[in-house]
Amino acid sequence: MGMSLPVDESDTRCNHDWYETSGMNDQERAAKALRSRAESAVLSSPARAPDSVDSLLPVEMLRVLHELRVHQVELEMENEELRQTQQEIEASHARYFHLYEFAPVGYCTLSEQGVILQANLHLRSMLGMSQETLLRRPLSQFIHPEDANEYELYRRLFSDADPLPAMVLRLLCASAPPIWASIKSAAGQDSKGSSERLMAISDITDLKLHEVRLQKFNLALETEVLARISQLKRMYTRLLLAQENERKRIALDLHDSLGQTLSAIKLIGGHRLASLHSHRSRAEKVFASALLKDLAGAIEEVRRISMNLRPSMLDDLGLLATITWLIAHFKAANPSIHVTEQIELEEEVIPEVLKITLFRILQEASHNIEKHSQATGVTFTLALVGGHLTLSVFDNGQGCDPRSVGQSNSHGGLGLASMQERTELSGGTFELRSSPEGGTLVVACWHLPIET
Numbered sequence: 355m356g357m358s359l360p361v362d363e364s365d366t367r368c369n370h371d372w373y374e375t376s377g378m379n380d381q382e383r384a385a386k387a388l389r390s391r392a393e394s395a396v397l398s399s400p401a402r403a404p405d406s407v408d409s410l411l412p413v414e415m416l417r418v419l420h421e422l423r424v425h426q427v428e429l430e431m432e433n434e435e436l437r438q439t440q441q442e443i444e445a446s447h448a449r450y451f452h453l454y455e456f457a458p459v460g461y462c463t464l465s466e467q468g469v470i471l472q473a474n475l476h477l478r479s480m481l482g483m484s485q486e487t488l489l490r491r492p493l494s495q496f497i498h499p500e501d502a503n504e505y506e507l508y509r510r511l512f513s514d515a516d517p518l519p520a521m522v523l524r525l526l527c528a529s530a531p532p533i534w535a536s537i538k539s540a541a542g543q544d545s546k547g548s549s550e551r552l553m554a555i556s557d558i559t560d561l562k563l564h565e566v567r568l569q570k571f572n573l574a575l576e577t578e579v580l581a582r583i584s585q586l587k588r589m590y591t592r593l594l595l596a597q598e599n600e601r602k603r604i605a606l607d608l609h610d611s612l613g614q615t616l617s618a619i620k621l622i623g624g625h626r627l628a629s630l631h632s633h634r635s636r637a638e639k640v641f642a643s644a645l646l647k648d649l650a651g652a653i654e655e656v657r658r659i660s661m662n663l664r665p666s667m668l669d670d671l672g673l674l675a676t677i678t679w680l681i682a683h684f685k686a687a688n689p690s691i692h693v694t695e696q697i698e699l700e701e702e703v704i705p706e707v708l709k710i711t712l713f714r715i716l717q718e719a720s721h722n723i724e725k726h727s728q729a730t731g732v733t734f735t736l737a738l739v740g741g742h743l744t745l746s747v748f749d750n751g752q753g754c755d756p757r758s759v760g761q762s763n764s765h766g767g768l769g770l771a772s773m774q775e776r777t778e779l780s781g782g783t784f785e786l787r788s789s790p791e792g793g794t795l796v797v798a799c800w801h802l803p804i805e806t
């Protein structure tokens with residue numbers, strides 16, 4: 355015989371209500387199920403309770419009754435705690451769902467295979483697609499075909515790296531052009547412990563469009579600057595050419611008019627003076643020969659100026675002869691400087707267009723040595739080695755700071771800048787090395803044949 359527990363009237367009423375199934379809510383149904391499970395457990399383990407209360411003494415009955423009441427209260431308290439915990443879990447789940455669903459950024463959850471398990475409202479409206487369209491389909495179906503490979507590479511990292519760095523690619527939209535999206539992702543797990551990938555997706559289309567516009571703008575600006583530079587270079591080249599032609603014209607004029615006239619005066623005056631020699635007083639003779647000497651000096655000066663302007667020798671005898679003349683002139687003007695010449699090439703190998711540039715660099719470098727270096731030794735080198743035509747001028751003088759020279763500044767000085775410009779405009783490279791201990795080295799180099 356089963357144990358019949360003493361129950362009061364309210365219990366009976368309560369139990370009566372309890373067994374009513376109509377109008378029960380989930381909680382009540384769960385409680386009913388629990389009760390019936392408990393009853394079957396009691397029935398299946400009769401050893402734990404006496405079969406009959408008849409065998410119990412009244413005092414024992416009271417004790418059992420007390421035990422049962424305590425146990426019932428314990429169960430009720432436990433049940434209340436469980437109910438509260440469940441409520442908290444439900445509230446927290448609702449909060450999480452709210453955060454996920456209504457976040458101002460696109461969220462989606464992918465299975466390990468890259469299939470969409472969940473997509474929030476923001477992502478759905480970003481793509482203009484419903485939950486039904488997105489769920490249970492691989493995310494790859496919504497990636498722009500041109501970015502498919504990149505996404506595939508990214509997906510392969512799912513199991514390795516966490517969190518993954520942001521990836522930028524295009525996503526397809528239902529009825530709009532693709533959008534640019536920045537995707538960040540982190541590994542997660544579902545309630546059964548299976549791996550998931552949580553993705554945060556931001557629409558960066560505007561940013562990308564700005565970037566593209568900026569790139570186009572930069573490109574246009576760069577093209578414009580390059581066009582301006584090459585225009586300036588062309589103008590500078592024309593200017594140099596015009597300057598050379600002008601120098602040539604003045605040099606010719608000086609030589610042909612003033613130089614010739616002075617030479618004629620000297621010649622005729624010399625003859626005339628020689629024929630009248632005996633009739634002149636001593637003072638007149640001294641004056642006449644001083645005049646002739648001054649005339650000779652003036653002729654020499656005109657020749658020097660005209661040679662500096664544009665040595666006709668360059669056109670008549672070539673660059674090597676002109677260099678030899680220039681160096682001889684330098685030696686004569688600077689007897690205290692020991693000069694070494696290393697001219698190791700034939701006239702024919704020197705490109706015609708480079709000859710005036712080579713001469714001008716040499717001319718300016720030797721002027722600088724005279725003016726600024728206080729050197730005791732100078733080496734002029736012109737050589738063709740391995741297709742490289744190199745002109746270098748080295749002096750062992752006091753040097754200078756290469757960073758503060760070569761530019762037009764308050765101290766004047768365009769010589770170095772013009773050497774560099776001339777070299778680079780003709781397709782060469784220019785270098786100035788200088789220091790107080792090491793002297794000054796000027797190097798201009800061209801790779802032959804040069805492009806004109």
Ligand SMILES: Nc1ncnc2c1ncn2[C@@H]1O[C@H](COP(=O)(O)OP(=O)(O)O)[C@@H](O)[C@H]1O
Nearest residue numbers: 722723726727753754759767768769770771794
């Ligand atoms: N060989 C050199 N030794 C020492 N200083 C030099 C040498 N060449 C150039 N410099 C320095 O560089 C400056 C600029 O030279 P440059 O451009 O030719 O202008 P400028 O000769 O008219 O001063 C010179 O004023 C001088 O201070």
Ligand SMILES: [Mg+2]
Nearest residue numbers: 721722769770
């Ligand atoms: Mg100079």
